[in-house]
Every structure is written in structure tokens, then in C-alpha cells.
Amino acid sequence: MPHNGAFVIKVVNLTKSFPMNGRELVILRGINLEIARGEFIAIVGASGAGKSTLMHILGTLDRPTQGTVYFEGQDLFRLPEQEQAEFRNRKIGFVFQFHHLLPEFTALENACMPALIQHRPREQAEAEATGLLQEVGLGERLHHKSGELSGGEQQRVAIARALIQRPELVLADEPTGNLDTHTGDDVFGLMRTLNRSRGTTFIIVTHNEKLSAQADRILRMEDGLIV
Numbered sequence: 001m002p003h004n005g006a007f008v009i010k011v012v013n014l015t016k017s018f019p020m021n022g023r024e025l026v027i028l029r030g031i032n033l034e035i036a037r038g039e040f041i042a043i044v045g046a047s048g049a050g051k052s053t054l055m056h057i058l059g060t061l062d063r064p065t066q067g068t069v070y071f072e073g074q075d076l077f078r079l080p081e082q083e084q085a086e087f088r089n090r091k092i093g094f095v096f097q098f099h100h101l102l103p104e105f106t107a108l109e110n111a112c113m114p115a116l117i118q119h120r121p122r123e124q125a126e127a128e129a130t131g132l133l134q135e136v137g138l139g140e141r142l143h144h145k146s147g148e149l150s151g152g153e154q155q156r157v158a159i160a161r162a163l164i165q166r167p168e169l170v171l172a173d174e175p176t177g178n179l180d181t182h183t184g185d186d187v188f189g190l191m192r193t194l195n196r197s198r199g200t201t202f203i204i205v206t207h208n209e210k211l212s213a214q215a216d217r218i219l220r221m222e223d224g225l226i227v
């Protein structure tokens with residue numbers, strides 16, 4: 001398969017099924033997809049369409065049943081597990097509906113975490129995380145415990161944490177699903193701004209049509225396919 005550096009992600013004939021009571025429950029039915037560097041993509045679709053399943057596979061948190069995912073031309077699921085984990089830590093940032101921050105740790109400590117796991121020097125990680133937290137509007141909250149921040153602030157910390165490793169790609173699964181409309185708009189707008197200022201590729205699952213309309217491209221999923 002020819003390498004094509006213009007695409008961050010290329011998905012070919014991806015399927016996913018789960019064994020269920022002796023039968024195969026087919027969730028993804030043959031997804032084909034190309035995402036260019038710097039794109040800001042919204043994935044929409046009814047509950048159960050397979051959006052989260054696709055996101056998990058793109059993030060190497062789950063394996064496909066069949067098909068191939070190329071990341072910068074590299075066949076992801078042919079990598080040994082250890083390399084896959086390193087790749088995930090270096091190249092992909094995650095933002096979830098529930099931020100999954102460690103509540104007893106400060107905003108700064110949470111944002112630094114992926115860098116420290118990769119043994120980057122603490123000073124360098126803290127300097128970069130401080131810059132990021134300022135960029136997301138939390139310059140005054142660096143040393144607050146994340147459990148004491150508002151929902152929107154927590155999601156901003158999660159976004160800073162997702163960007164600390166300067167990933168090529170951020171995967172965000174309903175990042176505004178747990179926020180009120182106004183806060184959700186702000187958080188979504190922030191990701192759009194970071195996409196433009198840093199050139200980071202974003203793929204965001206959202207149920208909000210108003211937000212998805214701001215994306216470069218909308219992928220609509222129906223019953224395990226992109227339609």
C-alpha cells in the first residue's frame with residue numbers, strides 16, 4: 001500500500017464485530033476514510049451507530065476485526081503492542097465526555113501527566129503545560145485541584161493534557177456532552193482555535209448539530225457505516 005504523507009489517517013474496509021450469545025454482533029460494517037493533516041472533523045450519528053467504537057479503534061484502544069488503519073502511512077495494528085502504546089502516547093491526544101482527570105492533583109499536574117509518563121524532564125513538561133493552560137484560559141488556576149474546578153474548566157484541563165505531547169491527532173468523544181450549552185460552545189470553540197493555531201488534526205464526536213456545522217467536514221454514521 002503506497003504511503004501517503006498527506007493523510008494523518010487512512011482507514012480501509014474496517015469492520016468490528018463482537019461475539020454475542022454465539023452469534024456475531026456487527027458494529028462497524030466496512031468503514032473507509034481519509035483524514036488530511038490539520039482537518040477538523042465532526043462525527044455525528046444516532047446512538048448505537050458505532051461512533052465510539054470507531055474512535056476507540058482509531059486511538060488503538062481497541063482492535064478491528066478486519067481492515068486496516070494507516071497512521072501517517074504506518075499500519076497501526078501490525079505494530080507490536082509496546083510500540084503501539086508508545087505511538088499512542090506520542091501521537092494521539094484523547095478528550096472524553098467525562099474528563100478523567102485525577103481530582104486530587106492540580107490542573108498543572110494533570111496536564112503534565114502524559115509527558116511525565118514518557119519521562120520528559122519535569123521542568124520542561126511544567127513549562128509547556130503552563131503555556132497550554134494559559135492558552136486554554138486557565139492561567140489563574142494552575143495550582144487548583146482539578147476536583148475543585150468547574151465542569152468547563154476541567155474539560156479545558158483535559159484539552160491541555162491531550163495536547164502536552166504535541167500529538168498529530170486529538171480524538172474527542174462527546175467532549176461537550178456533559179456541559180451546559182454555553183460552556184459546551186466555549187469548549188468546542190477552544191478546540192477549533194487550537195486546531196487552527198497549532199495545525200493539530202481533530203476528530204470530534206458530537207450530538208450537537210450547531211457545533212458540528214463548524215467543522216471542516218461532517219462524517220455521518222448510520223448503523224456501522226459512514227453515509
Ligand SMILES: Nc1ncnc2c1ncn2[C@@H]1O[C@H](COP(=O)(O)OP(=O)(O)OP(=O)(O)O)[C@@H](O)[C@H]1O
Nearest residue numbers: 018020025027045046047048049050051052053054
Ligand atoms: N464491547 C462490546 N461488546 C458488545 N457490544 C458492544 C461493545 N461495545 C459496543 N457495543 C455495541 O456496539 C454498538 C455501537 O456502540 P457505540 O458506543 O460505538 O455507539 P455510538 O454511536 O458511540 O453511540 P452513543 O452515541 O450512544 O455513544 C452498540 O449497540 C453497543 O451496544
